[in-house]
Amino acid sequence: MKLKINFKFDEKIKTGDFSAKYFLVSKKILEQQNNNNTSLLRFTHFNNNVMVAGVEEVLQLIKFALPEQDYQKIKIYYLEDGTITNAYDPVLAIEGDYKIFGFLENIIDGILSRRSSVATNAYNFVNLIGSNKIIYMADRTDDYSLQAYDGYSAYIGGIRKFVTNESVSFLKESNINDYQVLGTIPHALIQQHNGDLSQTLKSFTQVYPNSPVIGLIDFHNDCLGEIEKLKENNIEKLDYVRIDTSKKLIDKSLQHIFHLSKDESLYGVNKYLIQKVRDKLDQLGYTQTKIIISSSINLDMIRNYEFEKSPIDLYGVGKSFININVNYTGDLVKLNGQYFSKEGRSKNIDDLLSKMKTIN
Template identity: 40%
Template sequence: MRFLRCLYIHGIMLYMMKEIDLKLQGKIKRLTNNTFKFDERVGEGWFSAVYFLKSCEIAEKYKPNNIVTMQFFQKNHAVLCGTDEAIALIKTFAKEPKSLEVYSLKDGDKIAPYETVLTITGPYQNFGFLEGIIDGILGRRTSVATNVYNVAKAARVSGIQKPVIFMGDRDDHYTQQAGDGYAAYIGGSTAQATHAMNEWWGKQGMGTMPHALIQLFEGDVVAAAKAYHESYPNDDVVALVDYNNDVITDSLRLAHAFGDKLKSVRIDTSQNMVDKYFFKHEERLGRFDPRGVNAKLIFALREALDQEGYHHVKIMVSGGFNTEKIKSFEEQKVPVDMYGIGNSLLKVNIGFTGDNVILNGEPQAKTGRKYQPNARLEKVDD
C-alpha cells in the first residue's frame, strides 16, 4: 500500500464542495455496527462511571419494570457527529437492545443549543450505564466536526472551497485517529494525513514529504523531491519548502528543476522563525509580525513564481492555522490554495448531557430539565 498518496488539487476542490453539500443536506449514509472496533470491556462497565453501574443494579432490584426516556443535548450551534457510533454502541452493549426505542438525528446535521439529538427509551438498567460513554462520543466527535466545519467555511470564498487537509496525527493519541478522521470528514475535510483517519469513510491517507526526508538529503530539497518522484512517479510533486527557512529560493529551485511537474509547494515555517526573504528585503518589513507563515511571505512567493512563469504551482500553508487565521488570510485575499491544519481542530469544546426526562410515560426530570421533543429525530431500526 502506498504511503501518503498525494491528491490532485483541483480534484480535491470539486470533491470537497460536493461532499460538504451532501453532508449539509443530510445525505450521508449511516455507518453500520461493523465499522466500529469497541473494547469488549464496555459491556462489563469498565468505562462507565461507578454511580451509573450502581444505579443500574438498584433499578434492576427495585424498579425493574420502569420505562424511562433519556435525551441528549448540548449548548452550542454545532455540526453533529457521533450518532452512528453511539447507536452502534447501544446495539452492541445494551442489555436486550431490542427492548429499547432509539430516535436520533444524523451525523452532519446542524444543531442548535439545547436541541435534542438522541433519545433512548426502555428499562434504565438495560442502558443507563452507557450514558457517560455516549456523552463522550458525541462531545468529541461533534467538537472535531464543528471545528473543521468552521475552518472549511472560512476557507470557502465566492463559492469555491479551498481544501482543508486534516493533519492531526501528531496532536492526539493514535487510537483516536479513525473517529477523529471521520468527524473531520463530516465537518468538511476530505483529505487527511493517515490511512486510519480515512478508515470509516473509505479513502486513503494523503501527504507530501516531511522535513525528515529533506534532512536525509542534507537539506537539498530538490534532491529529496527527485527521490520522492522517482519512488512514487504517479504522485503529484508537492514539495515542502521551509526546511532551509528560505521558501522563495527553494520554491524557485524546485520549479526550475521540475517545471510543469511541480504541482504545489507547502510552507510550514515555525512560528518563532523569520524567513530569509525579510532579511534580503528589509524594506518590506512593517507593522506586522514577520514570523511564521504570514501573508506578506505568501504574497511574495506567489509574485516570485508568477514572474518566472510558474503560474500553475499551487501554494499550501500549514503550521498554526485556525479559523481566525484563515479568515484573516481570506479577507486579505492571500493567494493560498490549500490549508493544512492539525492541533486547532482537535479541541474538545462541546459537551453533551444525558438526562432522564420521562418515567413510565409521564414527565419526570430534575428541576431545570424537561423533555424537549424534536420533530427532526428519526427512529433507528433494530
C-alpha cells in the same frame, strides 16, 4: 448523512469497565429494588449551529452492549449524523427501564461530544472556504487510535482531503471513494538528503513518478532562496510548494523589514511571506505551482487570509480540527410518561421527539 460504517467496540463495555462508577452503583441499587420505572434519557448540547456526528456509532454501541432481550425493551429516538442542531435540541433519546441502559450514559456523552466537535470544526472550515482548499492534518496532535473515528467525523463535516490511510479506513470499508489521501514530503526527508530540496524532489519523483510534487520550502528558513535553487537545478515539475515556517522564526526575505519595523506579524507563516513566494514562483516561471500553508492554522487565520485575498491554494489544518468545544449531557427528563428531572432540564421536547427517527 447515513453511511454504512461498522464501528468497533471493546468487549469490556459490556462489563461496565468504561462506565463511571456511580452509574454502576445506580444500576445495582435499582436491580436490588426491582425498580421497573420507564424513563426517558435525553442527550443534548449547549451550542448553536452544531453538526451532529457520533449518533450512528452510538446506535451500534447500544445494540452491541445490551443483551438482545433488553435491547428489544427500549425505544431510541435519534437524529442522523450530519444534522445541524442548536442548543438544547435533543440529538438522541433512549426510553425504557433505566437500569438496562443507564451504564452507557458517560460513554455516549463522550462519543457524541468528540465526534460532533470534530464534525462541527470541519463544517466551519468547509463552510468558509470549501472542501477543496483544506487538508485534514490532525494526525500529529492526538492519539493515533482515534484517527479512524476523527476522520469519519471530519468527513461528515465535509472534509475530503486526508494524510493517513487510517483516517479514511471506515470510509474504505463502506466503499466510499470521494476523498483523497495526500502526501507531501517531511522535513525529515530533506534532512536525509543533507538539506538539498532539489535532490529530495528528484528522489521522490524516481520512486513516485505519477504523484504530485510538493516542495517544502522552509527547511533553511529561506523560502525564496529555495525556489531559486529549484529553478537552478532544473526542477520543472513542481505542483505545489508548502510553507511551514516556525512561529519563532522570520523568513530571511523578511528579516530586513523586521529590523526596520519590529513588526511581530512577520514571524512564521504570514501574508507578506506568502505573497513574496507567489511573486517569486511567477517570476521564475512556476506560474502553475500552487501554495500550501500549514503550521497552527485556525479558523480566524483563514478568515483573515481569505479577506486579504492571500494567494493560498490549500490550507493544512491540524489541532484546530480536534478542539473539543461541543459538550453533551445525558439527562433523565421523564419518569413513567411525565416530565420530571433535575431543575432546569425538564423542557418539553415531545414535538421534537415526534420528528426524530426511531428504533423499536
